[in-house]
Amino acid sequence: MTTPTDRLTPDQLRTLFLFEALDDGQLGWLAEHGRVEQRAAGTVVYAEGEPATCFFVLLRGAVTLSRRVHGDEVVVTRTGQRGVYGGATQAYLDDQAEQVYRNTLRAVDAAEFFVLPAESFAHAVRSWFPMAMHLLEGLFIGMRNAQTIVGERERLLALGSLSAGLTHELNNPAAAAVRATSVLRDRVAGMRHKLAMIADGRLDGRALHTLVELQEEAVARVAAAPQLSPMAAADAEDALADWLAEQRIDAGWDLAPTLVAGGLDEEWLARVRTAVGAADLEAAVRWLTYTVETELLMREIGDAVTRISGLVGAAKQYSQLDRAPYQVVDVHDLLDATLVMFKGKLPAGVRLVKEYDRGLPPVPAYAAELNQVWTNLIDNALGAMGEKGTLTVRTGRDGDLLAVEIADTGPGIPADVRPRIFEPFFTTKPVGTGTGLGLDISYRIVVHKHHGDIRVESAPGATTFRVLLPLTAPASDPEPAP
Ligand SMILES: Nc1ncnc2c1ncn2[C@@H]1O[C@H](COP(=O)(O)OP(=O)(O)OP(=O)(O)O)[C@@H](O)[C@H]1O
Ligand SMILES: [Mg+2]
Numbered sequence: 001m002t003t004p005t006d007r008l009t010p011d012q013l014r015t016l017f018l019f020e021a022l023d024d025g026q027l028g029w030l031a032e033h034g035r036v037e038q039r040a041a042g043t044v045v046y047a048e049g050e051p052a053t054c055f056f057v058l059l060r061g062a063v064t065l066s067r068r069v070h071g072d073e074v075v076v077t078r079t080g081q082r083g084v085y086g087g088a089t090q091a092y093l094d095d096q097a098e099q100v101y102r103n104t105l106r107a108v109d110a111a112e113f114f115v116l117p118a119e120s121f122a123h124a125v126r127s128w129f130p131m132a133m134h135l136l137e138g139l140f141i142g143m144r145n146a147q148t149i150v151g152e153r154e155r156l157l158a159l160g161s162l163s164a165g166l167t168h169e170l171n172n173p174a175a176a177a178v179r180a181t182s183v184l185r186d187r188v189a190g191m192r193h194k195l196a197m198i199a200d201g202r203l204d205g206r207a208l209h210t211l212v213e214l215q216e217e218a219v220a221r222v223a224a225a226p227q228l229s230p231m232a233a234a235d236a237e238d239a240l241a242d243w244l245a246e247q248r249i250d251a252g253w254d255l256a257p258t259l260v261a262g263g264l265d266e267e268w269l270a271r272v273r274t275a276v277g278a279a280d281l282e283a284a285v286r287w288l289t290y291t292v293e294t295e296l297l298m299r300e301i302g303d304a305v306t307r308i309s310g311l312v313g314a315a316k317q318y319s320q321l322d323r324a325p326y327q328v329v330d331v332h333d334l335l336d337a338t339l340v341m342f343k344g345k346l347p348a349g350v351r352l353v354k355e356y357d358r359g360l361p362p363v364p365a366y367a368a369e370l371n372q373v374w375t376n377l378i379d380n381a382l383g384a385m386g387e388k389g390t391l392t393v394r395t396g397r398d399g400d401l402l403a404v405e406i407a408d409t410g411p412g413i414p415a416d417v418r419p420r421i422f423e424p425f426f427t428t429k430p431v432g433t434g435t436g437l438g439l440d441i442s443y444r445i446v447v448h449k450h451h452g453d454i455r456v457e458s459a460p461g462a463t464t465f466r467v468l469l470p471l472t473a474p475a476s477d478p479e480p481a482p
Pocket of ligand 2: 376379380434437438439
């Protein structure tokens with residue numbers, strides 16, 4: 001350890017930029033309360049997280065300031081500038097802030113400091129600069145609140161675009177299923193009614209048997225019915241309506257569209273006539289029309305419900321609810337799930353191009369958070385392009401990194417805006433539309449959480465954000481779930 005070896009005179013203290021405006025009385029007070037201390041090359045002057053007991057001003061030598069980021073110690077500054085300070089810099093906030101060192105200070109070579117106990121430093125600041133104190137308190141508390149808001153906004157952002165995109169996408173199949181179910185209920189009631197007529201004995205046993213067989217055949221035809229073009233369908237409906245009229249079946253034009261959609265034609269219905277006889281043809285055709293219609297409705301409901309469950313699957317993949325936060329994932333699954341969320345928000349004039357390198361290995365990742373990154377980048381790309389353009393989502397390999405690119409054909413990022421886009425709260429969008437947090441959040445997720453990088457290249461008509469992710473987990477990270 002070190003022992004106080006020396007004191008500074010008020011005149012010496014005045015040469016430090018931090019103290020240059022103090023009066024003689026204040027300098028005298030500092031000279032009395034502070035000590036000069038030496039530290040050998042390579043020693044830790046103070047360590048991040050320990051109780052902050054002293055305020056340090058560098059007098060001689062060089063130091064590094066570092067912070068722990070996900071277990072890695074990252075050097076933030078390296079300086080030999082006389083007068084730089086560190087340590088208990090927030091002592092004047094007293095119990096409004098946790099009084100621990102926010103970073104680690106190391107002496108690079110033999111260094112000398114003016115050291116002031118935290119309580120002396122706090123006392124000096126509070127009593128000499130009461131107004132500045134109020135301003136600093138406001139600033140500090142404001143920043144802390146902003147940090148909290150950023151954290152909440154991070155979660156809300158994902159949820160917000162998730163629900164906006166998803167509700168839109170879920171609406172169509174859900175409405176289709178509801179509509180089809182109600183028509184189906186109606187048709188099934190109609191069939192029950194017809195069944196009563198059949199049961200009355202108007203069809204003999206053999207004809208009934210044949211009808212049931214034909215019904216099975218009709219069901220099979222519905223399943224295999226080709227999708228006709230509107231024109232071909234109209235022609236087929238006309239021909240069938242004519243045939244039905246020839247058979248003296250009332251309102252045949254009403255039945256024809258359903259029968260055609262189910263793949264039933266005149267030839268097939270002629271077999272029905274042979275089987276049941278001309279007298280019962282109409283009842284049989286109406287019965288078979290119900291069969292076809294209920295089959296078509298059930299298929300529609302099946303399709304709608306399959307789409308809904310697909311969307312819910314994508315939403316689950318997107319939100320990663322009930323999945324391990326850190327796991328080995330295929331980024332394409334994440335990108336696809338995110339793109340599903342955007343389906344409803346993609347303007348008709350915007351083309352989506354996917355260029356996936358499917359040979360890429362799965363990577364360790366905080367999946368839900370990466371989805372936020374894609375969301376923010378795609379949101380920006382769509383915002384830049386407006387109604388028209390091409391959104392390209394590309395994956396590839398870059399050495400031992402995996403690259404995901406989100407490219408747009410918007411106007412590009414002006415040179416004077418470019419250096420600021422990753423700053424929190426920086427936005428060029430009108431008040432109330434952008435918070436300016438999208439890229440800040442994305443940067444923190446990619447760089448701080450994944451030890452990756454985000455780069456941007458932009459020219460008018462071509463802006464590309466490139467996210468680089470390590471292919472393997474850094475040794476310091478926890479094991480990702482498989
Ligand atoms: N693809 C892009 N093309 C042109 N400019 C972009 C693009 N992406 C980002 N920018 C610029 O960077 C700024 C900051 O983007 P960021 O995503 O951080 O915030 P924002 O989109 O303005 O708001 P928020 O994402 O919070 O809704 C944008 O306002 C815009 O000026
Ligand atoms: Mg944005």
